[in-house]
Amino acid sequence: MAYKITPQMYEKIKHFARFPQTGVSLRQMVMFGQNPSQGTLLKATQFLADELPIRIAHRVKELDNLPHNLSEMPSIVRVKNWYAQSFEELINFPKPELPQSIRERLFATSNPSNPSTTIMSTATKLGHGYYSHVDDIDWPPEVRYYNEKFTKLIEAIKRRHDPVVTTVAQGILEYKQHKKSTIIDTDIQSFLDRFYMSRIGIRILIGQHVALNRLPSRPDYVGIICTKTNIAKTVQEAVDNARFICEEYYGLFRAPEIQLYCPEELSFTYVPTHLNHMLFELLKNSLRALVELFGDDVDEYPTIKVIVAEGKEDITIKILDEGGGIPRSNIPLVWTYMYTTAEAQTLDPNFSQSDFKAPMAGFGYGLPLSRLYARYFGGDLKLISMEGFGTDVYLHLNRISNSDEPLH
Secondary structure, three states: OOOOOOHHHHHHHHHHOOOOOOOOOHHHHHOOOOOOOHHHHHHHHHHHHHHHHHHHHHHHHHHOOOHHHHHHOHHHHHHHHHHHHHHHHHHOOOOOOOOHHHHHHHHHOOOOOOOOOOOOOOOOOOOOOOOOOOOOOOOOHHHHHHHHHHHHHHHHHHHHOOOHHHHHHHHHHHHHHHHOOOOOOHHHHHHHHHHHHHHHHHHHHHHHHHHHHHOOOOOOEEOOEEEEEEHHHHHHHHHHHHHHHHHHHHOOOOOOOEEEEOOOOOEEEEOHHHHHHHHHHHHHHHHHHHHHHHOOOOOOOOOEEEEEEEOOOEEEEEEEEOOOOOOHHHHHHHHOOOOOOOOOOOOOOOOOOOOOOOOOOOOOOHHHHHHHHHHHOOOEEEEEEEOOOEEEEEEEEEOOOOOOOOOO
16 A cells, blocks of 8 residues: 555654754765774664654655646655655654663763764754764674664665656656646756755665675775775776677677776775766767767777876866767756657656666766766766767766765
8 A cells, every 4th residue: 555644744744854964975984994883883873863864854845845736746746655654664763772881881972062962862953973983892782683673674765765766757757748848947957956966865875874784894895985996997897888788779799999098006985886877877878979970880980088087186087979979059958857869768667776777878867867976975077069079078076085965
């Protein structure tokens, strides 16, 4: 039976939506180290138990107040109910029953500016922090049990929200059909940016927490974050995947060549899967532009170049193709959702991959979502095109790792 929001639950959601969201930086996430104590994980559980309902409440409230009747589209209502159900499960999750000595130890490591914030609090407090080191003592089984139960809960929430991107996209299609229009208003574009950026943040916090609690210790990894992400290896992996998809999609014997210029040992702290996703999307676009400009029966295509430069603030990856470029009037459109020069694909609301689809051309989400992923950790994605020649894309990655999430 489909979940429905009760009036009482909606009042709670509105209450939580009044609290500000608390940003987390990549550097804070890495502070946990490879083997955090159960007490340190318990403090992180406290942060998520407080923070996730606030973030989800903000999204439910916004989904309920979208412009131009978008909130009434069936797929948007479905997503709103998923978020509300997750909110209810989080606020109803029972607090741990801990011995007095453990409560005192946790109290001693609480944020001194807000000493009332402890794992035993019954109301959400402000000033809570994501990372708080707690000594590795002989923690009682209740602590491990509580961490395990909470990890199971947020894993289930993450699975529930897997189809959100395609379901919201389906809601936009319903809206366009309802309005009999092919154009999406700028305020809806802004909503999608905020919504998907928030989703990235929620999924990273959950993914990191699950990895810290579940995955065995790996060299150079803290949860899902690699402290020595090798740029050349990550780019090459995305190159191989994109060329394979291109050959499969167009029936090519050999996809266009991609030449990489990058110091072999260049590495930095990042989430490798995110970097791989962004590069895969960008390379896929360049490959498609070349094949569709020159056709699928030529012996040789112009080589795509990938150049990596290391600066003090950023590592920048530049992708150059000779795929004909984009008309200047169309440049703003490439950052809009549902814009694609490829043949439109039917959306499957049950499609459950998180954000990116493997086909050569998706439903116009690749570039705007990639830019959000870049911006999430303080980077950016820019595009410069020469119509009649080709396109240069600049992926800026913040190597300092201390910028907080861009929360709205």
